[in-house]
Amino acid sequence: MTRARRLLAAGLTVAALQITPASAADGPPYGVVTWGASADRMGEGVADRGYRMVVHTSVAGRDLRIRLSNAFGDRPVTFDSVYAGIQQKGPELVRGSNRRLAFGGADSVTVPVGATVYSDPLPGKLAAGTDLVVSVHSPDAAGPVTGHWMAMQTSYLTEGDHTAEESGARWAAPIGSWAYLDSVSVRAAPDTGAVVALGDSITDGWQSTTDLNRRWPDYLARRLQKTRTTVKGVANEGISGNRVLTDGPGQSALNRLDRDVLSQPGVRTVFLLEGVNDIKSHTGVTAQHMIDGYREIADRVHAAGKCLVVSTVGPFKGWSEWDPAAESVRQEVNRFIRDSGEFDAVTDFDRILRSPYDPERMLPFFDGGDHIHPNDKGMQAMADAVDLDSLECAGD
Structure with a gap:
């Protein structure tokens, strides 16, 4: 395991701070973007599908937040399970690193048509140059998917909700795109x-x-x-x-x-x-x-x-x-x-x-x-x- 992955594993495993969750509808009250990808219209959404997406961070910081986008959707889309962890290899995550993200204190969030939502801050440190893995599941996705086609990065698909699993066994289908996720930010120095x-x-x-x-x-x-x-x-x-x-x-x-x-x-x-x-x-x-x-x-x-x-x-x-x-x-x-x-x-x-x-x-x-x-x-x-x-x- 690289030093960056060890640092993030420790930071994401131990909740170092107690933070009152922000509303998912709020914009970021603080923070610096550490990763981003432009939103575009992709294919049609499929209900009960999971995406495990690998992204590479830039600036280090604490209390990561992700932004989910439905900019090109024609109906609201619900995410009932969203996790962030660290890549070990392929779809497999570093043991103990995968943690649930909340939205306004809730485990699920519905993103309106044309809108974006931020997660609550996730306590812990995020190192620069980390292969962060965001896993999302939607029970009702349909219509146009908002995402980024040409990621130049392998991510993974599954059917059903396996977002909490650190094993990659259920994430066997590689994809070259990111879906719904368009930004990760941190509280930096x-x-x-x-x-x-x-x-x-x-x-x-x-x-x-x-x-x-x-x-x-x-x-x-x-x-x-x-x-x-x-x-x-x-x-x-x-x-x-x-x-x-x-x-x-x-x-x-x-x-x-x-x-x-x-x-x-x-x-x-x-x-x-x-x-x-x-x-x-x-x-x-x-x-x-x-x-x-x-x-x-x-x-x-x-x-x-x-x-x-x-x-x-x-x-x-x-x-x-x-x-x-x-x-x-x-x-x-x-x-x-x-x-x-x-x-x-x-x-x-x-x-x-x-x-x-x-x-x-x-x-x-x-x-x-x-x-x-x-x-x-x-x-x-x-x-x-x-x-x-x-x-x-x-x-x-």
């Missing part, structure tokens, strides 16, 4: 904040290695844990295929900004890496359209009292939708991002990823194979390029 990465499949981690947490926000989280920065939390709000301006795979960045990003507890800075899907779609999107979208995001982030770091759009020559017209838009957009001065900071992922021999193409060493998504090395290079001081958001 004073003055601790978080950064939320808003993006598409590059941020979501496609072409990184499944189950090893090698998306670029994961590498960034590990960097943050090793430094004296006060920003420690990282939430990955990428959606594969996502666009800035229009809905498609997931709601657009503009339409999901409040729910997926600004509502997360403890957020200090938003990191935006989006645009390539708008540009390569050939739907008539111009550089000015993109600039207007970035400006609207900046206005809303700043109105919420947070900072915005924006990355240039990376190279994608060799991808089937690339052509000189799309490349021209990308270059104009990147000039605006670099030179406008309208953002709190800029990270130049284009410069990091591009080949010095053909700047319209990704460096082969970083190419995941499809000429648009970086591999593990590319993901790490992206995270290493982020100026950690730019995430602090000291304000004016």
